[in-house]
Amino acid sequence: MSTIKRALLSVSDKTGIVAFAEALVAQGVDILSTGGTASLLREKGIAVRDVSDYTGFPEMMDGRVKTLNPKVHGGILARRNNQGDLDSMAEHGIEAIDLVCVNLYPFRETVAKTGCTIEDAIENIDIGGPCMIRASAKNHAFVTVVVDPYDYEVVIDGIKHNTLSAPVRRALATKAFAHTAAYDGAIANHFSALNPDGSKRDFPDIFTRQFIKTPNELRYGENPHQQGAFYADVEDEGLSMADCEVLQGKALSYNNIADADAAYACVRDFTENAAVIVKHANPSGVAFGVTQEEAYERARAADAVSAFGGIAAFNRPLEEATAKLIAQTFMEVIIAPGFTDAARAILAEKSNLRLLEAPSADAVSGGWEFKRVNGGLLIQERDAHILLQKDCRVVTSRTPSKDEWQDMLFAWSVAKHVKSNAIVFAKGGVTLGIGAGQMNRVNSTRIAAHHGGEAIHGSAVASDAFFPFRDGIDALAEAGAKAVIQPGGSVRDAEVIEAANGHGIAMVFTGIRHFKH
Numbered sequence: 001m002s003t004i005k006r007a008l009l010s011v012s013d014k015t016g017i018v019a020f021a022e023a024l025v026a027q028g029v030d031i032l033s034t035g036g037t038a039s040l041l042r043e044k045g046i047a048v049r050d051v052s053d054y055t056g057f058p059e060m061m062d063g064r065v066k067t068l069n070p071k072v073h074g075g076i077l078a079r080r081n082n083q084g085d086l087d088s089m090a091e092h093g094i095e096a097i098d099l100v101c102v103n104l105y106p107f108r109e110t111v112a113k114t115g116c117t118i119e120d121a122i123e124n125i126d127i128g129g130p131c132m133i134r135a136s137a138k139n140h141a142f143v144t145v146v147v148d149p150y151d152y153e154v155v156i157d158g159i160k161h162n163t164l165s166a167p168v169r170r171a172l173a174t175k176a177f178a179h180t181a182a183y184d185g186a187i188a189n190h191f192s193a194l195n196p197d198g199s200k201r202d203f204p205d206i207f208t209r210q211f212i213k214t215p216n217e218l219r220y221g222e223n224p225h226q227q228g229a230f231y232a233d234v235e236d237e238g239l240s241m242a243d244c245e246v247l248q249g250k251a252l253s254y255n256n257i258a259d260a261d262a263a264y265a266c267v268r269d270f271t272e273n274a275a276v277i278v279k280h281a282n283p284s285g286v287a288f289g290v291t292q293e294e295a296y297e298r299a300r301a302a303d304a305v306s307a308f309g310g311i312a313a314f315n316r317p318l319e320e321a322t323a324k325l326i327a328q329t330f331m332e333v334i335i336a337p338g339f340t341d342a343a344r345a346i347l348a349e350k351s352n353l354r355l356l357e358a359p360s361a362d363a364v365s366g367g368w369e370f371k372r373v374n375g376g377l378l379i380q381e382r383d384a385h386i387l388l389q390k391d392c393r394v395v396t397s398r399t400p401s402k403d404e405w406q407d408m409l410f411a412w413s414v415a416k417h418v419k420s421n422a423i424v425f426a427k428g429g430v431t432l433g434i435g436a437g438q439m440n441r442v443n444s445t446r447i448a449a450h451h452g453g454e455a456i457h458g459s460a461v462a463s464d465a466f467f468p469f470r471d472g473i474d475a476l477a478e479a480g481a482k483a484v485i486q487p488g489g490s491v492r493d494a495e496v497i498e499a500a501n502g503h504g505i506a507m508v509f510t511g512i513r514h515f516k517h
Helices: 017-026 035-043 051-055 070-077 083-092 107-111 118-123 128-138 149-161 166-191 254-267 292-302 320-326 341-347 402-415 441-456 471-479 493-503
Strands: 006-010 030-033 099-102 144-146 211-213 231-233 245-248 274-279 282-288 310-314 331-336 354-357 368-373 376-381 423-426 431-435 460-463 483-486 506-509
Touching (some): 006 035, 017 035, 017 149, 030 051, 099 128, 107 166, 128 144, 144 166, 254 274, 254 282, 292 431, 320 341, 402 431, 493 506
Parallel strands (some): 006 030, 310 331, 331 354, 483 506
Antiparallel strands (some): 211 231, 274 310
């Protein structure tokens, strides 16, 4: 066990530091400190020694140099079981420092501010802090390092009960190395994204990101012969699946997490009371409803076969009436921004059903998406585009009716979440047929039309990309569609428009594409 007699406290994030220092003093710990941390502790009546008094050197160069001193780093790095180290300490008047509590200048927050200059960024690169953290983490056999206020209580409890064991100190040291790694990564990302004139590019030349393994243990990956794990992106400040709380049911699988993410991403695009059912990464049924119960019932009925064993997502807290309907069908996961007590009581009888409470449906999605390929990483902005009617252009002689406009915009929102090539038939706020992941658009159209059957007569259709030939429009007309929304931009747009006019189909161009691979 490690005995704590002397601690060095120097933090930028002062959350909980006063209470932590008070608890250390109560355990007889001598405290060294610097700058603002020392001033704060003194204001609160806590006895501290300035590091400058201990080292015999003042803070200098506007605070750039204050802890870079052998008396500090010798006190941290000395091996307590090495006689040579102990002799050096005695010869040079070095005191052992048993606990180092340091966190770093807010570099990431500084460079995120509008108008941050190169000089501002440089002055927020911490030097002494990372050195002390790395030194104490390296020597964790004898020194306890703390970089996260969340760990203050654990450390104090360990001091009181003499339980700061080697595994505990190693875990804290690992966290410390991750802390400095993320810090250096943020610095590299920032400066490698700057042009010579200091302006910022969209993507850095060097990209570093840190992911932390979540407690969710996956039995395997996509298939039983593949191992899998779930890591949280610590820098993504938007909606995160890692922020969801599992309220009941079996542990989430690799595929459950991926499908729940797809389902919630889709349902969040709607302000109306909506329900989305996803199966194998694609929506199988999406619907609006006057009530949540109606929305779910319509989404399930849109493809009752695929709904079996699916993932259902809602953009409102789950209600009792909806829970009763869900209990009638085998579902894998329900994800919603909350559950009423009555709904939870009903679904508690489905012991294997996972209930996933997500952050608010209004939570902002993070900025980048990643896709791993052999030997590299693809990065892009998230497709967060929301289409408005005013941004569309009617290109046919017939203008869509009010109902057709509503159906087209609804189908378009769904198509954004369907694997390419994507075709979505919709009418009255419910999907009737979805064609996904086909190698050509005509086959996607035929699959969607076959599923919709007679119900798709008079429906609207969304295509995630342009129709390269008129055959796609001919297939829509044969199925009974009356309106279509698509990006436009084909060299044969005139031929496609002519086909739509010939069939009496209203067509609008969006000027934007939604490929999803």
